[in-house]
Amino acid sequence: MKAANRDFTRAVNQFNILNSIREAGRISRVEIAARTGQSPASVTNITADMIREGLIREEECGCKPRRGRRRIMLTLDPEAAHVVGVKISAFQISFAVVDFVGGVKSSLTMPIRVSERREETVADFIEDGVRHCVEDARLRMDDISGCGVAISGFVDSASADCLWTPLKKGRTRIRDLVAERLSVDVYLENDANSVTVASQWFGQGKGIDNFLVVTVEHGVGMGIVVDGKLYRGATGIGAEFGHVVLVPDGLPCRCGKRGCIEAYACDGCILRRAKEMFSRRRGPVPDLETLTIEDVTELARAGDPGLRKLFREGGAILGQGIAGLIQIFNPERIIVTGEGVRAGDLVFGPMRKAVKKFLNREQFEATEIVVQEWGDDDWARGAAGFVLSELYKSPLDKIHRAG
Structure with a gap:
């Protein structure tokens, strides 16, 4: 040989x-x-x-x-290697330093309106956050074997090219800018794919060869694992579940279409619709300038009928979409996660009801739907988990090169 x-x-x-x-x-x-x-x-x-x-x-x-x-x-050995995960969101950047078994050694969240900043400025923020987290974990940059950057949108991970993101007009150079500043291997990945890989390696997808992850936050994303492998599609930009149109000529979506799942089920759209609803109400209403999705969720839990209807509609649309996924993929498990899980039964009661409505009994019983609790550092941990999955493929070369 x-x-x-x-x-x-x-x-x-x-x-x-x-x-x-x-x-x-x-x-x-x-x-x-x-x-x-x-x-x-x-x-x-x-x-x-x-x-x-x-x-x-x-x-x-x-x-x-x-x-x-x-x-x-x-x-x-957890100390065999350490990686950094970075999640770029609309209003914040989160960071996590993770060891070889996925344990979080340190984490940080920095508020920043990403779309209002130049990319070079965002890269500077990322450098500062990474270096702070590494120091907080009592490590040096020389101890870091790689950095994963997760972002929403169409990401071709093979070329590290983000073809579209709602956070910026045109293509982004963020991977190259971060790599220049940190001098480590930097991987750019769709945020939902990152969480999916982390679920496969360390979370609810561990040991399962066929499962889906649906993420709900400012948008709605999805990751697909088929026969133990992450499925990306022919050009690497598949699994855009949130932008499937279920309501023809429905509400506008940030992608430019109308009637997408995301236009009804995500945090950003529920908050926008809540503000529109309050602006039409007579009598005392919350301050619309400072109103957050957390405020809206608490007011809905307190019994506000208009807000409860928004969450109910979002859950029903989400459930209809998930029913379609079950019929196409026949997965063993669907994991629903993300900041949006804070809504609990406001969304997931109607979601489960819709899933059951749009499936026959055999299909409904074949798939377990798990709503996974969400932690503040889970997005960044997902980005780090993606780097670890790459690291496991050739650990001696990459870990020693970092050291």
Whole structure:
């Protein structure tokens, strides 16, 4: 066998072993060989290299054997590598430093109206945020193996090109600007895809080969995993679930069309419609200049009938769209997440009702719908998780180059 072929085969075997350890948490060499189909000798040799390089470590099994020595288990070393995730939103940029197993070491959120700033200024903010987070995690930039930047819109991750984003007119150079400032590998990815990869590797999608993630925040996004792989579409800009038109000639959407799912179900559109509704009301109303989606949600929970109707309509449209996804993909699980989950049953009661209405019983029962609680650093952690997934493919090269 040629040297190049041997190196490629070893890299594939290494990834499969590393992935098996990640999925299991703790696993023996014998179990790895059974899972991957590799010979025990190959597993022993490759894991010995990984231990020597600090990627994995040995631990004794906690259970007491009937005879002989305790089994030696293998687990990932969280300190093997660190990456940074950055999420660019309409009104803030969030950051997270994440270790080799997806644990958040530090996080930060910086308020900034991104669309009102020059790209160079946004890149400066990102540099400051990353360096602050790295220092807060008691690390150096030399310890960082990569940076993931997540942004809403059409992102061709292969070329690191954002073809369209609602946050800026025209194409964005943000990846190149950040890479120049940080001098590390920078990956640009659609925000929903980033969260999907993080779900697959560390969250509700772990161990599931066919699932979808629907994100609800200022917009509505989606990520698709089919047969264990992230599906992007022919040109890398697929899965734009939020811009599927369900209401012909309906409400205007920020993408330029009318009647999109996002025009009814996302935080931004619910807030806009709430302000329009209050502007037509007589009597005391909230200050429309300072009104937030959090305020609107609390007023709806308190019983405001007009606001409750907005959330109900958004949930019903979202559910109709999800029913369509179930019929097309037949996924094992759909994970609904994002800041929008704060609305709870205001949205997800009508959503589940609509899903059931638009499916037959067999389709409805085949898919589990999970509404995942959302943390402030989850977007940035998702961007970091995408970098980790890249890192696992060739860890020795990328981690050592960073160090």
